[in-house]
Amino acid sequence: MKHAPLKPGSDDHPQRIGVLLPLPLPGPYDYRAPEGESLPRGTLVAAPLGPRLSLGVVWGESDGSVADKKLKEVEPLGARLPERLCDFIDWVARYTLNPPGMVLALALRVRSAFDPESPRLGYTRGTETPKRLTPARARVLDIASDGLARSVPALAEEANVTPAVVRGLIEANALAATALPEFAPFACPDPAHDHVTLNADQQKAAAALCADVAAGAFSASLLDGVTGSGKTETYFEAVAEALRQDRQTLILLPEIALTVQFLDRFAQRFGCRPAEWHSDLSQKERRRVYRAVMKGEARVVVGARSALFLPFPSLGLIIVDEEHEQAYKQEDGVIYHARDMAVVRARIEECPVVLASATPSLETYVNASSGRYRWLKLAARHGAAVLPEIRLVDLRHAKSEPGTWISEPLREAIRNTLDANEQAMLFLNRRGYAPLTLCGGCGHKMICRNCSAWLVEHRYHRRLVCHHCGFEMPTPSACPECHEQGSLIACGPGVERVAEEFASVFPNARMAIASSDTLHGPQETQAAIRAMMKREIDVLIGTQIVAKGHHFPQLTLVGVIDADLGSSDGDVRARERTFQLLHQVAGRAGRAEKPGLVLVQTRNPDDGVMKAIAATDRNAFYEQERIYRERAHAPPFGRLAALILSGADGEAVRDTGRALAKAAPAARGLKVWGPTPAFYQLLRGRTRERLLVQAEKSVDVQAFLRAWLAAVKLPNGVRLTVDIDPVSFF
Numbered sequence: 001m002k003h004a005p006l007k008p009g010s011d012d013h014p015q016r017i018g019v020l021l022p023l024p025l026p027g028p029y030d031y032r033a034p035e036g037e038s039l040p041r042g043t044l045v046a047a048p049l050g051p052r053l054s055l056g057v058v059w060g061e062s063d064g065s066v067a068d069k070k071l072k073e074v075e076p077l078g079a080r081l082p083e084r085l086c087d088f089i090d091w092v093a094r095y096t097l098n099p100p101g102m103v104l105a106l107a108l109r110v111r112s113a114f115d116p117e118s119p120r121l122g123y124t125r126g127t128e129t130p131k132r133l134t135p136a137r138a139r140v141l142d143i144a145s146d147g148l149a150r151s152v153p154a155l156a157e158e159a160n161v162t163p164a165v166v167r168g169l170i171e172a173n174a175l176a177a178t179a180l181p182e183f184a185p186f187a188c189p190d191p192a193h194d195h196v197t198l199n200a201d202q203q204k205a206a207a208a209l210c211a212d213v214a215a216g217a218f219s220a221s222l223l224d225g226v227t228g229s230g231k232t233e234t235y236f237e238a239v240a241e242a243l244r245q246d247r248q249t250l251i252l253l254p255e256i257a258l259t260v261q262f263l264d265r266f267a268q269r270f271g272c273r274p275a276e277w278h279s280d281l282s283q284k285e286r287r288r289v290y291r292a293v294m295k296g297e298a299r300v301v302v303g304a305r306s307a308l309f310l311p312f313p314s315l316g317l318i319i320v321d322e323e324h325e326q327a328y329k330q331e332d333g334v335i336y337h338a339r340d341m342a343v344v345r346a347r348i349e350e351c352p353v354v355l356a357s358a359t360p361s362l363e364t365y366v367n368a369s370s371g372r373y374r375w376l377k378l379a380a381r382h383g384a385a386v387l388p389e390i391r392l393v394d395l396r397h398a399k400s401e402p403g404t405w406i407s408e409p410l411r412e413a414i415r416n417t418l419d420a421n422e423q424a425m426l427f428l429n430r431r432g433y434a435p436l437t438l439c440g441g442c443g444h445k446m447i448c449r450n451c452s453a454w455l456v457e458h459r460y461h462r463r464l465v466c467h468h469c470g471f472e473m474p475t476p477s478a479c480p481e482c483h484e485q486g487s488l489i490a491c492g493p494g495v496e497r498v499a500e501e502f503a504s505v506f507p508n509a510r511m512a513i514a515s516s517d518t519l520h521g522p523q524e525t526q527a528a529i530r531a532m533m534k535r536e537i538d539v540l541i542g543t544q545i546v547a548k549g550h551h552f553p554q555l556t557l558v559g560v561i562d563a564d565l566g567s568s569d570g571d572v573r574a575r576e577r578t579f580q581l582l583h584q585v586a587g588r589a590g591r592a593e594k595p596g597l598v599l600v601q602t603r604n605p606d607d608g609v610m611k612a613i614a615a616t617d618r619n620a621f622y623e624q625e626r627i628y629r630e631r632a633h634a635p636p637f638g639r640l641a642a643l644i645l646s647g648a649d650g651e652a653v654r655d656t657g658r659a660l661a662k663a664a665p666a667a668r669g670l671k672v673w674g675p676t677p678a679f680y681q682l683l684r685g686r687t688r689e690r691l692l693v694q695a696e697k698s699v700d701v702q703a704f705l706r707a708w709l710a711a712v713k714l715p716n717g718v719r720l721t722v723d724i725d726p727v728s729f730f
């Protein structure tokens with residue numbers, strides 16, 4: 001999109017501009033520029049809005065909706081968002097059907113980033129020499145003589161004196177003040193710092209990516225290889241090329257937990273840590289990173305999905321690691337898929353994007369096999385490591401007592417592993433002790449009062465918890481319905497329960513639980529993972545959090561407690577997700593010299609997903625899945641959009657759903673399903689109804705939705721959320 005440069009105006013003909021505010025408004029508002037100033041698109045301004053000033057961004061021409069006399073004047077803030085970021089924001093707004101101001105808000109998360117810098121004072125050697133020159137004072141002056149400006153605390157620390165000594169020297173003019181920038185600058189990663197010698201596959205892939213970076217044009221590649229095949233080492237070469245080209249790089253990771261390890265790994269390769277961007281940063285750190293990105297000082301940024309909206313002035317490369325991860329989907333507010341939007345941003349920035357994964361999403365797999373994306377394959381694990389052997393344990397036939405979850409074959413394998421002094425991991429994607437608590441007397445189920453979801457027992461903390469809204473209560477001693485004492489029964493296993501069984505069978509083994517849990521918390525999880533790393537424990541029992549990115553050299557056995565979990569969700573991606581998760585868990589075993597064994601407990605050993613896992617035949621799974629999706633006209637062979645209505649008044653929500661369905665215009669190649677109650681009809685106290693739009697690939701779903709939704713007025717208290725390309729169906 002091109003925007004004509006705006007001409008300066010005068011008092012009679014004020015220079016009108018359209019200013020986008022980070023608010024849910026349909027478009028930019030009209031303002032006037034200060035006399036004689038021309039403000040290009042992207043210029044940050046303070047704009048009067050009611051009684052206050054709002055941060056805003058010059059978006060383009062005004063639409064002329066406000067009379068000249070009523071125009072209010074903006075005040076430029078001396079900073080500017082790159083024009084391509086503005087184009088990206090417009091694109092995301094159109095695609096996701098959000099007001100552009102809401103998308104802009106994602107890019108302006110750090111309001112303080114545009115405040116003027118508050119310089120710190122630094123001191124160097126001044127003109128005077130004090131009469132009384134104690135050894136402490138002499139040390140300070142000696143250090144200050146090198147010409148480098150230091151703050152008072154820095155000088156005091158280096159000279160090992162109290163700050164009072166330094167201040168005395170300042171008063172005596174023996175030290176002179178100069179202004180230091182508010183933040184220390186980011187170190188520039190060194191492309192030649194330290195790198196491994198790539199093997200042939202890696203070299204070929206790296207050369208292709210480096211050529212793309214040097215060409216400075218859009219391209220999309222799938223970097224495809226099993227865990228440990230060197231995907232990271234390979235894309236680091238592309239990062240090095242971007243550094244040599246003086247361009248910035250954005251590396252997206254699905255989770256903060258992975259960022260921490262990644263930073264060290266990066267520092268090994270490039271000599272310093274990259275800038276990081278995620279929700280755990282303090283406001284001050286955010287301000288520092290945001291400004292450094294905007295000025296082009298931060299050369300490489302590693303971050304979670306929101307980093308996609310940072311103001312890079314010269315982006316030369318985007319990497320999306322673990323591109324298949326569901327965590328890339330933002331499910332609140334502006335709903336977007338960071339992987340898909342990364343491809344869009346790369347196209348707008350005219351730079352390469354690299355999607356890396358051992359188990360790509362079917363969408364990406366299809367794009368790669370059809371030639372739309374370049375397919376770079378890394379065939380083998382680097383070095384001696386071989387893929388583990390995978391065996392299915394048919395739970396229908398395996399011997400086990402009722403109420404136990406670790407089958408005899410798995411117990412046997414654990415025994416062997418412990419005897420060999422190696423490590424094992426048991427995996428169950430379910431937090432807590434038991435997913436359902438019910439009364440043995442009357443059958444009453446313990447359900448959340450805000451959500452139509454079971455309360456999950458956390459026995460260690462003696463609480464029942466809702467994993468959706470966070471509601472919790474002490475586990476009652478009697479059934480709340482029939483009041484019978486001691487009648488509540490825990491049904492099914494969570495990780496805590498598997499751990500309990502494990503401890504009773506292997507009382508001498510050292511074990512820890514790792515679960516992403518409000519009750520256990522990230523620190524406890526990190527501690528468990530560290531203990532596993534340092535060989536302080538023999539067995540780690542965990543949820544999907546243990547499936548990702550960790551490298552345990554002594555781990556040779558992985559047991560999957562319930563592989564059937566998740567395949568019965570009835571959504572189009574359930575099979576793919578199960579496959580990816582199991583493949584990833586399996587990839588934890590035998591990463592170093594020792595071969596690994598994976599035992600997968602299932603009741604459906606004949607299912608296609610299970611067979612593909614057992615045969616370690618990844619592409620067989622993808623080919624099955626492709627046919628299945630093609631027949632169902634499911635993505636990527638058709639398009640989906642979900643509409644979710646929610647509100648406190650259930651009747652109003654259901655009425656609105658029916659009215660919405662009735663108002664749907666007829667359209668070719670497109671069907672509207674619903675309304676139906678959502679999977680969780682009640683969530684956080686709000687009733688939820690869903691409609692699903694299913695369309696052929698060629699249909700402009702956004703245009704259809706825009707026309708449809710414009711014709712319907714929502715009653716107060718009923719909220720409509722549009723989810724384009726939904727990945728979860730709750």
Ligand code: ADP
Binds near residue numbers: 227230
């Ligand atoms: P992936 O990202 O595919 O999981 P990594 O890039 O993390 O794989 O590589 C796995 C391990 O193997 C890392 O410790 C990495 O440093 C090492 N490695 C990969 N390729 C090479 C190589 N060519 N030479 C030496 N070590 C390598």
Ligand code: ZN
Binds near residue numbers: 448449450451453466
């Ligand atoms: Zn709840």
